[in-house]
Amino acid sequence: MNKKILYVITRSEWGGAQKHLIDVVIGMKKKGLSPIVAVGDEGDLTRELEKNNVEFYIINNLVHQISLKQDLKAILELRNLVKKINPSIIHLHSSKAGLVGRIATKVSNYRIPVIFTAHGWGFTPGSKKINKYISLLSELLTSWMLNKVICVSKFDQELAEKYHIISKKKLTYVYNGISKDMNVDLVDIDKKREKVLFTMVARFDSQKDYLTLVKAIEKLKNNKEIYNQIQFNFVGKGPLYEEIQKEIINRKIDDVVNLLGFRNDILEIINQSDVFVLTSNYEGLPISIIEAMSLEKPLIVSDVGGVRELIDKNGFLIAKGKNEIKNIGKAIVQLTSDDRLRIEMGENSLSIFQNKFTLEQCVNNTEKIYKIYMK
Template structure:
């Protein structure tokens, strides 16, 4: 099968980039002919090329709205589609999804759009939500199928009349196995917390920092991993907090597996989400998780079983759940074990890949 994947950003390695990278590499290793189109060079392109996956940079594929660039991008995408002659086109991220679907319509190649959390999810301003809903209502018809990474996202599209039940299919994200949590962790008196997330409006580092100020009397350390436009703002917030000596901002890292394996508790505090890969990576490491109850998070985390869910921006509730896990190592172990077992059963990379290829084959079958 000849497959083109299109995604806007390559300089950052977020959930959508990891998704495309893993699908591409697994498909290539199974003998499929893969081309990944991005809007820029970066870590994603480097990782794909190291694995032998063909890439193409289309500089006019930019995240922001730019009419001249957008028109040029559609023309360039059409050219790449005609040259590669794919059996199927997989589109990822909002901007690539819009321009990629338009180019697919023009060229006649079938396209599938994967929504990694809708642009009109809860947490987005009402004005922007209305605009994004209108855009997606128009462009959803240009995809032969839409893959959502959570049932919540599928239901959200139906509720807002963006797409139908029949036009969508849910395939949960999957990740490869991580390093197991080190046994020496539980011997440490200091409990290590970790949050792996970009510093942007989607993530809610400020609520996390506020909640931890209530726990200054306990023995813990927090590692914040990631980059993003709000990094300096959060750095300032940490410096002005009463727990600045307990928080380390590590920035972008290539050793996330090692950081997870040496931690005790994983946190993901957000304003909105799709079905975040970072939670699944923590699950594969056998860590208990505490997450905001937004988007499809509650489809991965069952409150009290493999982690705790907190309501959005509820710093008091977050403090209570963190304290509960800090003070009870046996509870951490039990919840971490449940998490790892859940990962094995539902969220392996191979399961996600096989279900995705099955969708491709189904939509390509003669009707």
């Protein structure tokens, strides 16, 4: 049996898709398969692959932005790699790699099954109109090249069905998951801390809505009793980092907001927090929320994409719209003033995680799909 699985992803910069990929790759390696990764650049992902002795190749012209010249070169690079490796299955991750990878496969070997994991669709509600049109068009034109499409949530599967871009027979969903046995040093929470600590972990870009959270925190200055009891950690980097930094200073909330930048100790930071927050304009199924759930944290999260599927009496689901800032504020007030509520919601988070969102479940469900196509 050919046990080689070629995974293709655009960027090595750390994010939810990269975290998911490395976990699945390691899981498949433990199951006796031979994972190989093709990625557009070197970075956080390739360093993790090296640590875990996973073979990888750099596709130099596989870039995030649209570039006809580079995209054609990337197709040729990937086609040559497919011919060299001759994998049993090609598993594509991220939109750009998903498009380039399916074309490269079909011009090199029509018989290799191609699976695509959609980490949130480009046409999901909240995304830019131009992105919606490009994403819908590309899927309509090339979905016939795919054998299976794995969505990370029921929401995304139903969204693809709604637009009729892919045959229902090709669609399924597999929830993201993380390991129950995290290899990190999680020290006990500082019980002596006087303030309630809220943490948001996200890239500073147009997808993640830090600005709305900043505005909600500013509004709480009118409630001095609560404002004096709260502290926020913002963890991440990205193109909007300096803009958000200026907003924090201009709105005079820098006394309660800490900008921690990019960190390698994310789980430790979340573990030391009392509440996890993720305000977003659109999502697939965020791994950061699942990590927080595994650490028994109550949640304040935006009702976008598949996020609703993570919430059941374990946090506050905030609808986008005119009352969003007000409702975030209310959630912060409730979780700050009610210790018992934080504990109960945190316990519910852990229970939901254990039942539905472990890495073992994710890997096993993905392997079941592989077995359909492996010879």
